[in-house]
Ligand SMILES: Nc1nc2c(ncn2[C@@H]2O[C@H](COP(=O)(O)OP(=O)(O)OP(=O)(O)O)[C@@H](O)[C@H]2O)c(=O)[nH]1
C-alpha cells in the first residue's frame with residue numbers, strides 16, 4: 001500500500017496514524033492485511049478522525065511489550081511528530097499493558113480496532129437497547145484493561161476512544177464496573193423479554209419473518225428502504241445501523257411479511273462483543289428466512305461472506321433458509337463483472353433498480369410460499385384438487401373443458417412429502433422464473449441463472 005494515499009487535509013479533525021502488524025497468524029488466516037487496513041481507514045473516517053498515514057509491519061509474533069517492537073514504535077513516534085498526529089490506531093487488539101507502554105513511549109493516544117468500533121457504536125446507538133448494549137460492550141472491553149487507560153483519558157478528555165461511559169465511570173474501580181455490568185445485563189434482559197413478547201405476538205398472528213443480514217455497508221438498510229419505503233438511514237459509513245428496524249412488506253401475491261434490518265457484521269470483532277449484541281441479532285436467529293446481503297462490488301466479497309457465515313454460525317443461525325442477495329451490481333468493476341456465483345438461492349440486484357426490487361420480492365415469496373407451479377387436473381379428479389389445496393397455497397383456479405387448471409405455490413419438501421400424486425399433472429415451471437428468463441434476453445441481466 002502506498003503510504004501517501006491518505007488525505008492530509010484533516011479539516012480540524014483529530015489526526016491519526018494507522019498501524020497494522022502482519023503476524024504469521026494473520027498470514028495463515030488468509031485475511032488480506034492491506035484490505036483490512038483500508039477497512040480500518042473507513043472505520044476511522046466514520047469515527048470522525050483524519051487518517052494521516054498508515055504503517056504496515058511484518059513480525060512473526062507480536063511483541064509483548066510494544067506490540068510492534070520497540071524499533072518500529074520509535075518510527076511511529078517520528079512519523080507522528082512529522083505529521084502532527086495525536087493518535088495511533090492499531091488494526092489489532094492490544095492488551096492493557098501494551099496500550100500503557102505505547103502511550104508512555106510515543107506520547108500518543110493509543111486506540112485499537114475494537115475500541116474504534118465501540119466508539120462508532122457509542123455514537124450511533126439511539127434506542128435504549130442499543131445504548132445499553134454499547135455500554136455493556138465497552139465496559140466488558142475495558143475491565144481487563146482498566147489500569148492501561150487512566151492517564152490518557154484524563155489528559156486528553158474527548159475525541160475517539162472516550163465517548164460512551166464517560167470519564168467519571170471509567171475512573172471508578174473495577175468493583176463498580178462489575179456492578180454496573182451486572183445491572184446492564186439485568187436491564188437488557190428486561191428489554192429482551194419485551195422484544196421477545198413482540199416477536200411472539202407477531203408469530204402468533206402467523207407473520208412470516210425475514211431478516212436482512214450481512215457485512216457492514218453491504219446495503220441492507222438501502223434494500224429495506226427500497227422494498228418498503230421505510231425511512232431508515234442508509235449511508236456510506238460503516239455501522240450506519242445499530243438498532244434493528246422491522247417493517248411490514250407486501251409480497252406480489254398480497255401476502256404480508258415482516259422484514260428486519262440488523263446491525264452489520266465485520267471481521268475481527270471479538271466474541272464478547274458479538275455476545276453483547278446477541279439480543280439484536282436474535283432477530284436474525286429467529287427469522288424464517290435470511291437475506292444475506294453482499295456488496296458484489298467489493299474486492300473483499302468472499303472474505304466478507306465468510307465472516308457473515310461464521311457469525312451466523314455462532315448465533316446458531318447457520319442452517320437457516322437463506323437467499324444470498326448480491327447487491328450493487330449497478331457498479332461496474334472487475335468484481336461485479338466477473339461473478340462466478342450463482343445457484344437457486346442467489347439473486348443479483350441493485351437496490352436502486354425498482355425492477356430488481358420486484359424480482360427480489362418474488363424470490364422472497366418463492367422461498368416462503370414455495371414456487372408457483374401449474375397443474376392440469378382432470379375435472380373428475382376432485383381428490384387431486386383437494387390434495388393441492390391441502391399441501392400448498394392455491395393462487396388461482398380455472399376450469400377448462402374437462403380439466404381444472406390450478407396454480408399452486410408449494411415448496412419442494414411438502415411436494416415430496418404429500419404432494420407426489422400431483423407430480424404427473426404438473427405442466428410448467430414457475431411463471432416468475434419464466435419472467436426472469438424473458439428479462440434476461442431483453443436486458444442481459446441474469447437472475448438466479450448464471
Ligand atoms: N451503487 C450502489 N450503492 C448502493 C447500493 N445499495 C446500497 N448502496 C450504498 O452503499 C452504502 C451503504 O448502504 P447501507 O444501506 O447503509 O448499508 P448497510 O448494509 O445498511 O450498512 P450498515 O448499516 O452500516 O451495516 C450507501 O452509501 C448506499 O447508498 C446499490 O445497489 N448500488
Ligand SMILES: [Mg+2]
Nearest residue numbers: 220221240241
Ligand atoms: Mg444499515
